[in-house]
Amino acid sequence: MWVKVLESMPKEGTLVEVTVNGKDLFVTLNNGHLYCAENRCPHEDIKLTLGCLKGNRVKCSLHGYSFDLETGDSSEEDIEHMLTYPVKQKNNEIYIEV
Numbered sequence: 126m127w128v129k130v131l132e133s134m135p136k137e138g139t140l141v142e143v144t145v146n147g148k149d150l151f152v153t154l155n156n157g158h159l160y161c162a163e164n165r166c167p168h169e170d171i172k173l174t175l176g177c178l179k180g181n182r183v184k185c186s187l188h189g190y191s192f193d194l195e196t197g198d199s200s201e202e203d204i205e206h207m208l209t210y211p212v213k214q215k216n217n218e219i220y221i222e223v
């Protein structure tokens with residue numbers, strides 16, 4: 126099911142918190158591409174929106190591990206991947222599939 130989460134495109138390079146069905150997620154626009162993922166580091170329970178973007182990855186503020194925005198792949202072999210969600214723009218509004 127696609128759910129509207131934002132009324133407009135996020136600013137390039139920003140991490141925007143959204144909540145859908147009680148899930149804490151973030152949406153970001155990176156190099157013109159939209160991404161959505163769970164707003165929780167798979168390492169410890171901290172928001173990834175406290176971190177920053179680095180290339181096509183989001184970097185956690187606590188220990189610096191990073192996760193691919195497209196695939197969720199972790200930079201560390203022994204750390205789980207980040208959960209990602211399909212996201213799309215329609216009439217300038219942002220929808221994610223949950």
Ligand code: FES
Nearest residue numbers: 166168169185188
């Ligand atoms: S809590 Fe995110 S890298 Fe450790």
